[in-house]
Amino acid sequence: xxxxxxxxxxxxxxxGAGFVLNTRSQAAIPLAAPLAGIMSQVDxxxxxxxxxxxxxxxxxxxxxxxxxxxxRDSVAAFTTFVSYYERxxxxxxxxxxxxxxxxxxxxxxxxxxxxxxxxxxxxxxNRYVLxxxxxxxxxxxxYQGRGRLVAxxxxxxxxxxxxxxxxxxxxxxxxxxxxxxxxxxxxxxADALRAATALGEKISARLAHEVSSALPKA
Numbered sequence: 001x002x003x004x005x006x007x008x009x010x011x012x013x014x015x016g017a018g019f020v021l022n023t024r025s026q027a028a029i030p031l032a033a034p035l036a037g038i039m040s041q042v043d044x045x046x047x048x049x050x051x052x053x054x055x056x057x058x059x060x061x062x063x064x065x066x067x068x069x070x071x072r073d074s075v076a077a078f079t080t081f082v083s084y085y086e087r088x089x090x091x092x093x094x095x096x097x098x099x100x101x102x103x104x105x106x107x108x109x110x111x112x113x114x115x116x117x118x119x120x121x122x123x124x125x126n127r128y129v130l131x132x133x134x135x136x137x138x139x140x141x142x143y144q145g146r147g148r149l150v151a152x153x154x155x156x157x158x159x160x161x162x163x164x165x166x167x168x169x170x171x172x173x174x175x176x177x178x179x180x181x182x183x184x185x186x187x188x189x190a191d192a193l194r195a196a197t198a199l200g201e202k203i204s205a206r207l208a209h210e211v212s213s214a215l216p217k218a
Contacts (some may be wrong), residue, residue: 005014026032026164028063028086029171033214035066035082039207045070045077061085061092078179078203082211088160096153097126097176106130106137111150114140116201118208125204126151129193136181136189138196140204144211145172175211177204 041047052060052068062083069079085094102108107130114127128139142149143156146163150156164170179200184192 026087026089027169029169029216030086031064031092031214032076032216035064035084035214038066038082038210038214039068039080042070045072050079054122060095062094069205071132076180078177078199080203081176081178082173082207084171084173084215086171088172089165093160094143094156094172094174097174098138098153101128101130101139107134109136114197114201114204115210116140118149118205119212123149123208124151127200130178135177136193138181138193138200139176139178140200141174141176142173142208143172144208145215146170147217149208149212171216173211173215175204175207177207179203 009180039047048069048071050069052065057065060083063086065081067079067081067082070077083094085092088094093145098111102172109129109131111128113124115122116125117123123142125140125142128141130137130139142151146167146169148159150159160170160172177200179194179196181189181196182192
């Protein structure tokens with residue numbers, strides 16, 4: 001058993017082959033409820049839908065999505081984004097924000113994880129601190145579907161290959177929350193960052209709960 005690492009590439013290859021062979025037989029699993037119902041109202045915030053261009057949606061390849069901005073006193077407080085893939089095939093899989101955020105002009109200052117309690121269970125989410133020009137933001141994102149909420153990119157890929165080969169379905173959602181860090185008036189940027197992080201954790205917990213209600217049951 002101590003030499004099992006030698007066989008890991010072969011195992012990954014075989015599962016990958018199973019994924020490729022099973023692509024055509026994968027079932028497309030529809031949502032249990034429309035994404036439009038997710039966090040459509042939040043007390044104290046004005047909610048505004050945002051839209052991807054046709055080209056952006058074509059490149060991303062999702063089946064459905066909902067993107068929203070939540071404002072208070074005419075100031076953007078946070079945004080949410082949920083994209084759903086009813087099945088994932090070669091060339092049509094979820095794009096990691098780890099790659100997309102820098103491509104959109106955001107510089108990653110720190111990349112790590114945060115534990116958030118969702119429905120009484122501690123879940124690990126990705127937490128990034130981002131910068132674009134003078135703007136700083138805290139981003140949380142994770143992958144949700146097939147009865148799991150996962151942050152780790154390698155675990156996500158492993159689950160995808162395994163479920164494609166063995167279960168024949170790969171439906172999944174990418175979920176993201178971005179909270180702008182308010183400009184500090186007293187020079188205490190650390191407090192502003194903590195406030196944005198606390199809000200992001202609160203919103204992420206609610207968003208994960210509501211996404212779970214819209215996803216098909218595993």
